[in-house]
Structure formats: structure tokens, C-alpha cells
Amino acid sequence: MNDIKHDDMDCTQQNKTQLLSLALWTLAWVASTALLRFGAEYIWDYHPAYSISALITHLALGFAMIMVNVKHLANLDELQRKITMDAMGITLGVGLIAGIAYEQLEDIKLITFEPEISHLIMIMGITYILSILIGNGKYK
Amino acid sequence: MKNRLKVLRAERDWTQADLANALQVSRQTANAIEKGKFDPSLPLAFKIARLFNLTVEDIFIDDEKT
Incomplete structure (x- = not known):
């Protein structure tokens, strides 16, 4: 057998390490979102200094996650x-189309409640996961 | 695009994991290229050619020519 050069850390291991890092930063950002929203209400009673600190932390963690x-x-x-880029493109398109259509629903009196941004984020999240799964299946 | 990667790899008794590791790509990518499901970029095609000491044309077959 011809010898082949092996790296200490192969591509899959590197990806796993990076994915773990991305997951941790995303988790930190989600936690900061919860702190920003619920901290003001339940911990510091809407004190502006704490709210601004929580907002800055939230934005800084968001930037780090990006x-x-x-x-x-x-x-x-x-x-x-x-x-990944295909999945991101599809997610952006679905987010734009679904977001605008969803926003119109209340204006044209097809729904009685105010559209929530969280619903759009859920649609985008599901679209991204499905697109990644389909993409991976295509090249299996 | 068709290619001779499977034959070349077998001649050297390499696994797909060996090939993927030598090319610094995932096993999924090595497998997709080998099966002709994914066409590599020009730099990766040259890297593959260098690995086997062949030219790009020796490994990849232009579908439009066949």
C-alpha cells in the first residue's frame, strides 16, 4: 500500500470542533436574549442601566456568534x-417571502392577531434544517 | 463529470477516508466527487491530480466529449 500523509486532526474532527464552538456561542447569544427580555421584567425591574448593559452584552455576543x-x-x-450556502439562500428566500406574506395577513384581515417575529424565526430555522438535510442527502 | 478516482484509489489500496484526508476534505466530499455527484473546483482538481501524479485530464472525463 502506498503511504498517504495523515494530518493530526482530519477535516471531520475540525468541523466537529468548530460546530461545538458555534453551538456554544449560539447558546450564549440565546441566553443573552432571554436575559435581556426577562431580566428587565423579573430581575432588575426595567432599570435602564442594567437594561443597556444587557443589550450591549446581547449585541456583543451576537457579533461574536456571526x-x-x-x-x-x-x-x-x-x-x-x-x-450550507444553498441552505442559507433558500432560508433567506423563504424568510423574505413568508415574512412579507405573514405581515400582510393582519392588514388584509385574514388573521386577527399581530404577526410575531418569533414565528418567522421558527419557519426560517425549520427551513434551514430541512435544506441542510436535503443537501446532505443529495450528495450522500 | 465522470472520473477515474475509484480505480486510482483502488490501485493504491487507499480507502475513501485516506483520500479525503490527503485532500483535506470530508469523506462525504471525497465520496461525492468519486461518484460524479459533485464536480470539484479547479484548485481541488489540480490537488487531486498532484496526489496521483497525473494530469487533470487523466482523471476527469469531460461528459461533452464522450
Whole structure:
């Protein structure tokens, strides 16, 4: 057998490490979102100084999460990047189309409640996960 | 795009994981290229050619020519 050079950390291991890092930063951002929303109501009674601190922390963690995601994308191999970028494109399109249509529903009196941004985020999340699964299935 | 990767890999007794590791791509990507489901970029095609000491044309077959 011809020898082949092995790296200490292969591509899959690197991706797992980066995914864990991305998951942790995302978790921190989600926690900061909860703190911002519920902290003001239940912990510091809408004190502006604490709310501003929580908002700055939330934005800083969000920015860090974006940068980790950019780094993660840059380290993916070309097929993985294609699958991820395709999923992101589909999610953006679905988010835009569904978001505008959903927003119109109340205006044209098809729904009686005010559209919630959280519903749109859930649709985008589900779309992204499905797109990734379909993309991975396509190139299995 | 068709290719001779499976044959070339078998001649060297390499697994798909060995090939993926040598090319610094995931096993999924190595498998998709080998099966012709995904066409590699030009830099990756040259990397594959260098790995086997062949030219890109020796490994990849242009569908429009066949």
C-alpha cells in the first residue's frame, strides 16, 4: 500500500470542533436574549442601566456568534460550503417571502392577531434544517 | 463529470477516508466527487491530480466529449 500523509486532526474532527464552538456561542447569544427580555421584567425591574448593559452584552455576543459562523464557513470544504450556502439562500428566500406574506395577513384581515417575529424565526430555522438535510442527502 | 478516482484509489489500496484526508476534505466530499455527484473546483482538481501524479485530464472525463 502506498503511504498517504495523515494530518493530526482530519477535516471531520475540525468541523466537529468548530460546530461545538458555534453551538456554544449560539447558546450564549440565546441566553443573552432571554436575559435581556426577562431580566428587565423579573430581575432588575426595567432599570435602564442594567437594561443597556444587557443589550450591549446581547449585541456583543451576537457579533461574536456571526464571526464564529463566518470562520466556520471559511473552514468548510467546498461541498460542505455549497450545501450550507444553498441552505442559507433558500432560508433567506423563504424568510423574505413568508415574512412579507405573514405581515400582510393582519392588514388584509385574514388573521386577527399581530404577526410575531418569533414565528418567522421558527419557519426560517425549520427551513434551514430541512435544506441542510436535503443537501446532505443529495450528495450522500 | 465522470472520473477515474475509484480505480486510482483502488490501485493504491487507499480507502475513501485516506483520500479525503490527503485532500483535506470530508469523506462525504471525497465520496461525492468519486461518484460524479459533485464536480470539484479547479484548485481541488489540480490537488487531486498532484496526489496521483497525473494530469487533470487523466482523471476527469469531460461528459461533452464522450
